[in-house]
Amino acid sequence: MLRLSCRPVRRRPTLFVALAAVVASLAGIPLVQAQDVAASVRQAERTRIATIANASQAAVAIFAGEAGGGSGVLVSPDGYALTNFHVVQPAGVAMKCGLADGRLYDAVLVGLDPTGDVALVKLLGRDDFPSAELADSDLVEVGDFCFAAGNPFLLATDFQPSISAGIVSGVHRYQFPAGTILEYADCLQVDAAINPGNSGGALFDARGRVIGVNGRASFEKRGRVNVGVGYAISANQLRNFLGFLKGGRLVDHATLGATVATAEDGRVMVSDILESSDAYRRGLRYDDEIVSLAGRNVRTVNAFKNVLGTLPAGWRVPLVFRRAGRRMEIVVRLSAVHRQAELAKIVAGEHPAGKDRGPDEAPEDKQADRKEPVPPLPEAVRGLYASRSGFTNHHFNLVERDRVARALAQRVDVGGRRGTWRFAGRLASGEPFRIELSDTKGLIDLPTGTSTVDATGELDANPSPPGSGGMLAALLLWRRLLLDGPPQLGRTDYWGKQPLDPMALGELSSPVMIDVLETAVAGVEAHFAVAADGAVIRIDLWPAPDADPCEVVLVSPAPEAGLADGVPGMIEVRHGDKAFGTFIIQEAVFDPAPAEGEAASAGEVTS
Amino acid sequence: MRGSIPAVVMMAVKTMAVAMVVGLSLPSATMLAPVAVAAAPGETIAAAARKVVKLYGAGGVRGLEAYQSGILVSPDGRIVTVMSTVLDADEITCVLDDGRRYPATVVGVDPRRELAVLSIDGEDLPAFVLDEADPVPLGTRILALSNLFGVAVGDERVSAQHGVIAGLVPLEARRGAYEAPYRGDVYILDCTTNNPGSPGGALVDWRGRLVGMLGKELRATSTGIWLNYALPVAEVARGASEVVSGAVSQPASAAAVAFDPAALGAVFVPDVLDKTPPFIESTRAGSAAAKAGLVPDDLVVAVNGRAVSSRAAVREAIGRLGDGDPVRLTVIRGGAIVECDLGPKPLAAGTP
Numbered sequence: 001m002l003r004l005s006c007r008p009v010r011r012r013p014t015l016f017v018a019l020a021a022v023v024a025s026l027a028g029i030p031l032v033q034a035q036d037v038a039a040s041v042r043q044a045e046r047t048r049i050a051t052i053a054n055a056s057q058a059a060v061a062i063f064a065g066e067a068g069g070g071s072g073v074l075v076s077p078d079g080y081a082l083t084n085f086h087v088v089q090p091a092g093v094a095m096k097c098g099l100a101d102g103r104l105y106d107a108v109l110v111g112l113d114p115t116g117d118v119a120l121v122k123l124l125g126r127d128d129f130p131s132a133e134l135a136d137s138d139l140v141e142v143g144d145f146c147f148a149a150g151n152p153f154l155l156a157t158d159f160q161p162s163i164s165a166g167i168v169s170g171v172h173r174y175q176f177p178a179g180t181i182l183e184y185a186d187c188l189q190v191d192a193a194i195n196p197g198n199s200g201g202a203l204f205d206a207r208g209r210v211i212g213v214n215g216r217a218s219f220e221k222r223g224r225v226n227v228g229v230g231y232a233i234s235a236n237q238l239r240n241f242l243g244f245l246k247g248g249r250l251v252d253h254a255t256l257g258a259t260v261a262t263a264e265d266g267r268v269m270v271s272d273i274l275e276s277s278d279a280y281r282r283g284l285r286y287d288d289e290i291v292s293l294a295g296r297n298v299r300t301v302n303a304f305k306n307v308l309g310t311l312p313a314g315w316r317v318p319l320v321f322r323r324a325g326r327r328m329e330i331v332v333r334l335s336a337v338h339r340q341a342e343l344a345k346i347v348a349g350e351h352p353a354g355k356d357r358g359p360d361e362a363p364e365d366k367q368a369d370r371k372e373p374v375p376p377l378p379e380a381v382r383g384l385y386a387s388r389s390g391f392t393n394h395h396f397n398l399v400e401r402d403r404v405a406r407a408l409a410q411r412v413d414v415g416g417r418r419g420t421w422r423f424a425g426r427l428a429s430g431e432p433f434r435i436e437l438s439d440t441k442g443l444i445d446l447p448t449g450t451s452t453v454d455a456t457g458e459l460d461a462n463p464s465p466p467g468s469g470g471m472l473a474a475l476l477l478w479r480r481l482l483l484d485g486p487p488q489l490g491r492t493d494y495w496g497k498q499p500l501d502p503m504a505l506g507e508l509s510s511p512v513m514i515d516v517l518e519t520a521v522a523g524v525e526a527h528f529a530v531a532a533d534g535a536v537i538r539i540d541l542w543p544a545p546d547a548d549p550c551e552v553v554l555v556s557p558a559p560e561a562g563l564a565d566g567v568p569g570m571i572e573v574r575h576g577d578k579a580f581g582t583f584i585i586q587e588a589v590f591d592p593a594p595a596e597g598e599a600a601s602a603g604e605v606t607s
Numbered sequence: 608m609r610g611s612i613p614a615v616v617m618m619a620v621k622t623m624a625v626a627m628v629v630g631l632s633l634p635s636a637t638m639l640a641p642v643a644v645a646a647a648p649g650e651t652i653a654a655a656a657r658k659v660v661k662l663y664g665a666g667g668v669r670g671l672e673a674y675q676s677g678i679l680v681s682p683d684g685r686i687v688t689v690m691s692t693v694l695d696a697d698e699i700t701c702v703l704d705d706g707r708r709y710p711a712t713v714v715g716v717d718p719r720r721e722l723a724v725l726s727i728d729g730e731d732l733p734a735f736v737l738d739e740a741d742p743v744p745l746g747t748r749i750l751a752l753s754n755l756f757g758v759a760v761g762d763e764r765v766s767a768q769h770g771v772i773a774g775l776v777p778l779e780a781r782r783g784a785y786e787a788p789y790r791g792d793v794y795i796l797d798c799t800t801n802n803p804g805s806p807g808g809a810l811v812d813w814r815g816r817l818v819g820m821l822g823k824e825l826r827a828t829s830t831g832i833w834l835n836y837a838l839p840v841a842e843v844a845r846g847a848s849e850v851v852s853g854a855v856s857q858p859a860s861a862a863a864v865a866f867d868p869a870a871l872g873a874v875f876v877p878d879v880l881d882k883t884p885p886f887i888e889s890t891r892a893g894s895a896a897a898k899a900g901l902v903p904d905d906l907v908v909a910v911n912g913r914a915v916s917s918r919a920a921v922r923e924a925i926g927r928l929g930d931g932d933p934v935r936l937t938v939i940r941g942g943a944i945v946e947c948d949l950g951p952k953p954l955a956a957g958t959p
Contacts, residue, residue, distance in 0.1 A: 142653070142764060143650075143651070143767060166768075167769045169766040169768055172763065173758055175758075189758065191768040191769060191798075191799070218802070266761075299761070
C-alpha cells in the first residue's frame with residue numbers, strides 16, 4: 001500500500017499548478033505556445049511520427065482463425081513477410097493477413113525454421129506491397145530507441161498495428177530453447193512492451209528499419225503480460241536464413257558436432273567432439289580452446305551458442321582455435337541439429353517441444369484438433385502449395401530453382417555446345433593438362449597420368465583423378481547442369497543461399513550471398529553455387545555422405561584471356577585439407593553436337 | 608488519505624505529463640526531447656553499467672532466485688545491494704561488467720532498509736559516488752540497470768530499461784506474509800523493474816548519476832500490485848554508512864540475521880525438518896523465556912504479531928527486530944492462545 005506523502009511541501013504547489021493546468025486545458029485554453037518547445041524537439045517528434053507511420057505500412061496482422069494469430073512484417077514488395085513459427089504453426093498452409101491500408105490479403109506459408117522460431121509467408125495479390133528494410137543488427141547498441149509494430153492481444157481488428165516504444169536493453173542475448181526448438185540465440189532484448197500477439201512483428205530502429213522480429217518475453221509470475229523484457233530475433237539471423245526460407249524449406253539450424261564448456265580460468269574449451277563431424281576431420285580436438293567462430297570472438301559458452309544459433313546447417317564458416325599456445329584457423333562445414341523426420345514431427349505438433357510455444361501459445365485443447373491438418377486449400381492459395389518431405393512448401397522451391405535456372409540459361413548460350421567439351425592449359429607448376437567432358441566420358445590428362453570416368457553410370461565409385469575426391473564427376477555434372485538445366489539433372493532442388501566467401505562472415509557489412517542448387521544424381525550429391533550473373537562458381541561433390549567432398553572453385557577469366565563465354569579462367573580443386581591442383585585454362589573447344597566416335601568435327605575454338 | 612496504487616501512480620503520471628508540457632520543474636529542454644534520433648542514452652548506459660555487478664548466491668528453488676544485482680560504490684570494491692536470501696550463502700560470487708569474478712563477503716546489513724554492504728578485493732574499479740543528494744523531481748527520465756532474469760552472464764552487460772520517476776511516497780509493501788520493514792519514501796517508477804534479478808540494480812538519470820537502488824520484489828500491501836520502486840540514493844548512502852560505521856547491528860553474515868532464541872533462554876525442539884514446528888523444548892532457568900512463563904510444549908505461532916510456522920521463521924522474525932525492541936511471542940498451550948512478553952531483544956546475540 002502506498003499513499004501520497006502528507007508532507008509534500010515542495011510537491012504541493014507543483015501538484016496544484018498541475019491540476020490547474022489540467023483544468024485549464026480541459027477548458028480549452030491553449031497552455032503551450034508552439035514556440036515554447038524547441039524547434040529541434042518538435043522536429044524530432046515529427047520525424048518519429050512519420051517514421052512510425054511509414055513503418056506501420058509494412059506491419060502485418062496475421063489471423064489464424066480460432067487458433068489465434070499474431071504479427072508479421074513485409075520484407076519485399078512481392079509480398080514476402082517474416083513472422084514466428086509459433087504464430088503460423090496453428091494456422092496451417094493458408095492464412096489471412098491485414099495491412100494498415102485496411103485490406104485483408106490471402107497469404108500462403110512458404111518456409112519454416114522451427115528451431116529459430118521463424119516463418120516466411122507470402123501475401124498474395126500485389127507486387128507493390130509496402131516493405132521494410134532489414135538493418136545490420138550487429139550495429140544496434142544498448143540504449144538505442146526502438147519500437148514494435150504488431151497485433152498485441154489481436155487488437156488490430158482494423159489492421160492498424162499497435163505501436164510500443166522503448167530502448168534496446170541488451171544485445172547478443174541467449175535464451176534457451178524449449179526442448180530443441182524455439183531457441184533465441186544472439187537476440188535483442190527490449191523494454192518496449194511485447195505482449196501476446198506481438199509475436200512475429202518487427203522491431204524497428206529509429207529510422208524505421210527492421211532490426212529484429214519480436215517473439216518472446218520473460219513473463220514469470222505476472223502471467224503472460226509485458227514486464228519490460230522482450231526478445232527479438234536479430235535481423236542478421238533472419239537474413240542468414242532468408243534464402244532457405246524462400247526456397248520453401250523446412251530449415252534446420254547448425255551444430256559444430258562439438259560441445260564446449262567454460263574452463264576454470266574462463267576459457268571456452270571443446271568438451272566433447274564427434275569423430276564424424278567436419279570439425280574433427282579439419283583437426284579440432286577435445287580440450288582445444290575456441291577463439292572465434294564465423295568471425296566473431298567467443299569468450300563465453302553463451303557467445304559460442306549465440307554465434308552458432310544464427311547459422312544455417314550446411315554453411316562453411318571459419319573457426320579459430322588454440323592448442324598448446326598455437327593458434328589455428330580452419331573452415332568447417334556445419335551439420336544439422338535435427339533429422340528431417342524430427343523437424344517434420346515438430347511442425348506437425350507431434351513433438352513435445354512443438355507444444356511449448358512461447359507467448360502466443362494456443363490453449364491446449366486446440367492442439368488436439370491439429371492431428372489432421374489437411375483441410376482443403378482455400379481457392380486463393382491453390383497452385384501455390386505443394387507438399388514434399390523435408391519442405392514446408394515445395395512449390396516455392398520450384399519458384400527459386402526456376403529463377404536460378406533462368407540465370408544459368410541467360411549467362412551462356414549452350415545451344416552450340418552439345419558435344420564434347422575440351423579444355424587445355426597448364427598447372428600452377430607450368431606443366432600441361434587436358435580435360436575432356438562428354439555425355440559418355442570424362443577424361444583428364446595430367447603429368448602423373450590419365451584418368452577417365454564413365455559418365456553414363458554411377459559416379460560415386462570413381463572419385464577420379466586419384467586424390468581429387470571426384471573432380472571429373474563434378475565437372476561432368478557441371479556440364480550436364482548447363483546443357484540440360486536443373487530440372488533434368490537428377491533430383492535437383494534449390495538449397496538456399498550461402499556466403500560467397502566464408503571468411504567475410506563476422507565483418508560488419510553483410511557478406512555477399514549466392515544461390516546454391518542441391519542435386520542427388522548418379523550416386524553422388526553435389527552443391528552448385530551460382531552467382532547473381534548465372535555463373536557456376538563453386539561445386540561441392542560428395543561421393544559418400546559424411547566424408548570430405550571434392551571442392552571445385554571456378555574462377556572467371558581475365559577479359560584478355562580471350563576464352564569463350566562461360567569458360568572459367570581457372571579451376572581450383574581441393575579435397576579435405578589438401579589442395580589437389582590449380583588448372584589455368586588457356587584453350588576451350590566445344591563440339592556442337594555429340595560426337596560419333598573420337599573423330600569430332602572442329603567446333604568453336606578459342607585460344 | 609489512502610488511495611489505491613493505480614490512482615496514486617496515475618496522478619503522478621498526469622502530474623508529470625502536464626509538468627513536461629508546461630516545462631515545470633524540469634531543468635532543461637533537452638530532458639524533454641523525444642527519445643528518437645540522436646538522443647539515445649547508449650553512452651550513459653555503457654558508463655553506468657560498468658558500475659553494476661551481477662551477484663550469485665543461495666537460492667535456485669522456484670520463486671527464490673539465486674541471483675541479484677549490486678552497485679559498486681568504491682574503487683576498492685565496496686558494493687551495495689538489497690538484503691535477501693541470495694546473500695544466505697557460504698560463497699557469494701560477484702561478476703563485474705568485464706566478466707571478472709570475485710568472491711564477495713558481507714560487510715554488514717541494515718535490516719530496516721533491507722540493504723546489505725558487500726566487499727570484493729578489487730582496486731581501481733569503476734564506482735558510483737554515494738551521496739545524500741536531494742530527491743530528483745517527478746518526471747525525471749531514468750534508466751534502470753540490472754541483471755533481470757539473470758540474462759546476462761560473464762562479460763555480458765546487464766539490462767537497461769528506461770522510464771520516469773512517477774512518485775516519491777512512503778513504502779507500504781509486503782512479500783508473502785512479511786511486511787517490508789522500511790517505511791520511508793521510495794521512488795515509484797514508470798518502468799517495469801519488478802523482476803527477478805533486478806533487486807540491487809542501479810537507477811540512474813540520463814547523465815548517469817546514481818538516483819537510487821532498485822528494490823526487492825514486493826507487492827503493495829493493500830492492492831497486491833507488484834511495485835516498481837527504488838530506494839533513493841540518500842537513503843542508500845545513509846544505510847551504507849550506518850552499516851560501515853557499525854551504527855546498525857552487525858551480524859557476521861546475512862545468514863546470521865536470524866536470531867537464536869537460545870539467547871532469550873528458549874530452547875526449541877531440534878530443527879530437523881524444512882518446517883520444524885516451533886515447539887518449546889525447555890527454558891533456561893532465570894532467563895527471559897522462563898520469566899515470561901514459556902513452558903515445554905508451547906507452540907509459538909507468532910512473533911510480535913507476525914505469524915510464524917517454523918523454527919527457522921521464529922529465528923528470522925526475531926532477527927528482523929531491532930536491538931532492544933520488545934520481543935513478544937504468541938504461543939498455543941493446551942488449545943489456548945497465550946501471549947508471552949520476553950522483554951528487550953539482547954544486543955548482538957545473533958548466532959549462525
